[in-house]
Each structure stands twice: as C-alpha cells, then as structure tokens.
Amino acid sequence: MTDDADVIIIGGGMVGATLAGLLARDGIAVTVVESQPAPHMDAQAPLDLRVSSVNIANAELFKRIGAWEHMTNVRVCPFRRLRVWDQGGGETRFDARETGHDWFGWFVENSVIQAGLYQALADLPGVRWLAPETPERISSDGDAVTVRLASGTTLRGGLLVGADGARSMVREHAGIAVHHTDYDQRALIINVATELPQQDETWQRFTPDGPQAFLPLTGNRASLVWYGPPESIRILESLDDDMLAQEIVDTFPEDLGGITAVLGRASFPIRRQHAACYTASRLALVGDAAHAIHPLVGQGLNLGLQGVETLAEVITAAHGSGRDPGTAAVLADYERRHRARALTMMVATDAFHRLFTREPGMLTRIGNGVLRLANKAPTGRKQVMRHAMGLPLWG
Numbered sequence: 001m002t003d004d005a006d007v008i009i010i011g012g013g014m015v016g017a018t019l020a021g022l023l024a025r026d027g028i029a030v031t032v033v034e035s036q037p038a039p040h041m042d043a044q045a046p047l048d049l050r051v052s053s054v055n056i057a058n059a060e061l062f063k064r065i066g067a068w069e070h071m072t073n074v075r076v077c078p079f080r081r082l083r084v085w086d087q088g089g090g091e092t093r094f095d096a097r098e099t100g101h102d103w104f105g106w107f108v109e110n111s112v113i114q115a116g117l118y119q120a121l122a123d124l125p126g127v128r129w130l131a132p133e134t135p136e137r138i139s140s141d142g143d144a145v146t147v148r149l150a151s152g153t154t155l156r157g158g159l160l161v162g163a164d165g166a167r168s169m170v171r172e173h174a175g176i177a178v179h180h181t182d183y184d185q186r187a188l189i190i191n192v193a194t195e196l197p198q199q200d201e202t203w204q205r206f207t208p209d210g211p212q213a214f215l216p217l218t219g220n221r222a223s224l225v226w227y228g229p230p231e232s233i234r235i236l237e238s239l240d241d242d243m244l245a246q247e248i249v250d251t252f253p254e255d256l257g258g259i260t261a262v263l264g265r266a267s268f269p270i271r272r273q274h275a276a277c278y279t280a281s282r283l284a285l286v287g288d289a290a291h292a293i294h295p296l297v298g299q300g301l302n303l304g305l306q307g308v309e310t311l312a313e314v315i316t317a318a319h320g321s322g323r324d325p326g327t328a329a330v331l332a333d334y335e336r337r338h339r340a341r342a343l344t345m346m347v348a349t350d351a352f353h354r355l356f357t358r359e360p361g362m363l364t365r366i367g368n369g370v371l372r373l374a375n376k377a378p379t380g381r382k383q384v385m386r387h388a389m390g391l392p393l394w395g
C-alpha cells in the first residue's frame with residue numbers, strides 16, 4: 001500500500017508535532033511517523049522529569065494550532081521573576097512586569113506539551129499520525145521521496161522532514177555530518193515536593209562545577225537541575241531519596257527552603273551538536289536533529305520552534321504560489337534564515353557556560369561583572385527580558 005502526503009515528518013516530538021500543526025493549518029497534507037505510542041493527557045499522572053520553559057512566543061505558536069488550551073487544562077506553572085547569581089557576589093534579577101507583561105513564561109512538563117499537541121492535531125484535517133511506527137528504508141527519485149515503514153506501508157511525499165531528535169536516523173540516511181562538543185558535564189534532574197508553596201520565581205546559581213537551577217512547578221512542587229562533572233553526578237544518583245534530599249538541602253541555596261520528598265530523578269549527558277547542513281534533496285532537519293545546545297539557558301525547545309516556524313513559512317509560501325516546496329531553492333531559504341539564528345544561540349550558550357563554569361580567574365571575574373552590570377544597567381534590561389520572552393526587542 002502506498003500513501004501520499006505533501007510532507008512526511010519522521011518524529012512526532014514537540015518540534016515535529018508543532019510543524020505538523022502549522023502545515024495542516026495551512027492546508028498541507030502531513031504524515032507523522034512516530035516510534036512511541038500516541039501520548040495521552042492524564043492530570044493524575046506523576047510529574048514528568050523533563051520540563052521545558054515555554055516563553056510568550058512559544059505559547060502564541062501553540063495557541064495558533066489549538067494546543068495551548070489543552071496544556072493549560074492539565075497543568076502549566078507561570079513564572080514572572082528570574083534571578084541569576086554566582087558565588088563571587090555577582091547577581092541579577094529580572095521581573096516580567098518591568099516590560100509590561102505579567103509573566104515571563106511557563107514551566108510545562110514535556111509530556112503535557114506532547115499530549116496537548118497530539119490532541120490539537122487530532123482536530124486538524126490533513127494530519128495522519130502513524131505510531132508506533134519507524135522508517136526502514138528511505139529513497140528519493142528526484143520528484144518525490146519514498147519511505148518504507150516497518151509495518152510494510154510505503155509513504156510517498158514531496159518533502160521529508162527529520163524531527164527525530166539528536167540521534168536522527170534521517171540525518172544519518174542523508175549522510176549529513178554532525179559536529180559534537182562534549183561539555184564533560186551531566187545534568188541530574190530531580191522533582192521534589194517543597195515546604196514552600198508554589199513559587200513565581202525561577203533561579204539559577206552558578207558554581208565552579210556547574211549551575212544549580214530551580215524551576216517551579218504547580219503546587220509545592222519543583223524541578224531541580226543539578227549540573228556537575230559526570231563522576232559527581234553518578235555519586236549523587238547512587239544516594240537513596242532521604243540522603244539525596246539532605247544533600248540538596250546542604251548544597252543548594254537557602255532560597256529553596258526544605259524538601260518534603262524526592263519524587264523522581266534522572267540524569268542526562270550535556271553535549272552540543274550541530275548538523276553540517278539542515279537540508280538535502282527533498283529533505284530538511286528540524287529541532288535537535290539539526291542542533292542541540294547546552295540546556296543551561298533553557299532555549300533548546302524554543303530554538304527548535306523558531307526553526308519550524310521558519311520552515312512552515314517557506315513551505316506554505318511555495319505551496320501557495322504553486323512552487324514545489326521540496327526543491328533546493330525553497331529549502332535554502334530555511335537553511336539561510338535558521339542557521340544564522342542557531343549559530344548565534346550556540347555561541348551565546350557556549351559563552352555563558354564558559355564564563356561561569358570551571359574557567360578560573362579572568363573569565364569568571366568577567367562573568368561576575370556581567371551579572372552586576374545587567375542588574376544595574378538602566379538600558380538594555382528590557383531588551384534582554386523581551387528576548388527571553390521571544391518578543392521583538394522594541395515594542
């Protein structure tokens with residue numbers, strides 16, 4: 001059996017599903033191939049360990065495809081204040097209200113984002129969701145791309161999009177090289193119940209071993225992110241819940257208050273990777289398949305969403321004017337616009353990491369000065385905040 005679609009997306013994660021929604025809204029037929037079973041909303045489910053910061057621009061994007069309401073119906077935690085400091089006395093604080101907005105954004109569990117997107121796609125005509133399913137063979141004859149699936153179904157489409165994450169098989173199939181940088185760090189993510197009630201502030205303290213971050217969740221719950229050298233993180237992981245809770249209270253800033261329970265934990269290696277190019281004949285890479293950045297500034301999902309917004313724009317414009325969206329000329333526009341943005345973000349996150357972590361002397365002192373300056377500078381503060389919210393710098 002052969003099924004035709006305008007666009008075939010491999011990977012129905014947060015980035016691939018958003019692209020499917022944007023394209024379907026514009027009347028483009030999309031087939032999504034996802035290896036995991038379809039996600040479902042369950043407000044009673046335990047907290048997901050993966051949490052993302054969703055800024056105002058991301059929420060607007062989710063609203064456009066009808067997904068945001070599904071997410072807010074389950075649970076999202078708004079935050080309006082942001083604080084960053086280090087152990088050398090540098091500190092900066094931001095409050096969204098300085099920009100005339102109530103909130104910087106929301107912390108949302110990845111499972112809630114994914115289920116919200118899936119529910120929204122179910123209401124959009126023109127989306128086919130095949131799961132659990134994986135591609136077995138991909139080929140291209142110049143006019144179309146053909147994907148044979150493990151179930152035996154064959155798909156044909158004008159464009160194949162790899163939204164299949166950092167270990168992308170689509171990228172590998174296309175022979176696109178990827179540059180890796182290992183930060184020699186792991187992040188231990190710990191969901192906790194706190195003595196303090198729900199917070200509207202997120203904070204991050206830099207230490208020479210790596211940052212410690214607090215992401216508020218709904219109720220008296222929070223997600224803690226503890227970065228450190230792999231060997232230190234492994235030792236922490238080996239502790240039982242009571243010992244880990246004590247270690248957190250002893251090591252994290254006092255602002256955290258007491259912990260009444262450790263609810264879950266998992267650790268992830270921290271590395272940056274960048275595909276040598278994002279496009280090939282009838283093929284485009286999006287999200288972590290194209291670029292994965294250090295999560296310390298919480299911008300990985302945001303960058304992926306900016307990319308799919310750009311790709312959807314160029315596909316829709318080509319489709320609307322009768323041009324073939326899979327051609328090199330159309331895809332080059334996506335690559336040119338998004339690559340510059342991704343490179344800027346990579347350089348910025350790298351600089352942030354190096355300024356505050358493990359770089360003795362000069363760089364740390366500069367980082368310290370940057371924090372003090374950011375706190376006092378009368379101009380530029382609003383622009384930094386608007387950038388974090390995903391808004392135009394002036395407005």
Ligand SMILES: Cc1cc2nc3c(=O)[nH]c(=O)nc-3n(C[C@H](O)[C@H](O)[C@H](O)COP(=O)(O)OP(=O)(O)OC[C@H]3O[C@@H](n4cnc5c(N)ncnc54)[C@H](O)[C@@H]3O)c2cc1C
Pocket residue numbers: 010011012013014015016033034035036051052053133134135163164165166169187189268286287288289295297298299300301302303304
């Ligand atoms: C510790 C940590 C903390 C982070 N915190 C933040 C944060 O606070 N804010 C933020 O913006 N970003 C954060 N990020 C980054 C963010 O999670 C990623 O950038 C984002 O998940 C990328 O989404 P994606 O859809 O591109 O990839 P993924 O989320 O990896 O999704 C890929 C999808 O493809 C599917 N798939 C894979 N292979 C196949 C296949 N062969 N066939 C079919 N389907 C396949 C997978 O099942 C999955 O659903 C963090 C990352 C880490 C590691």
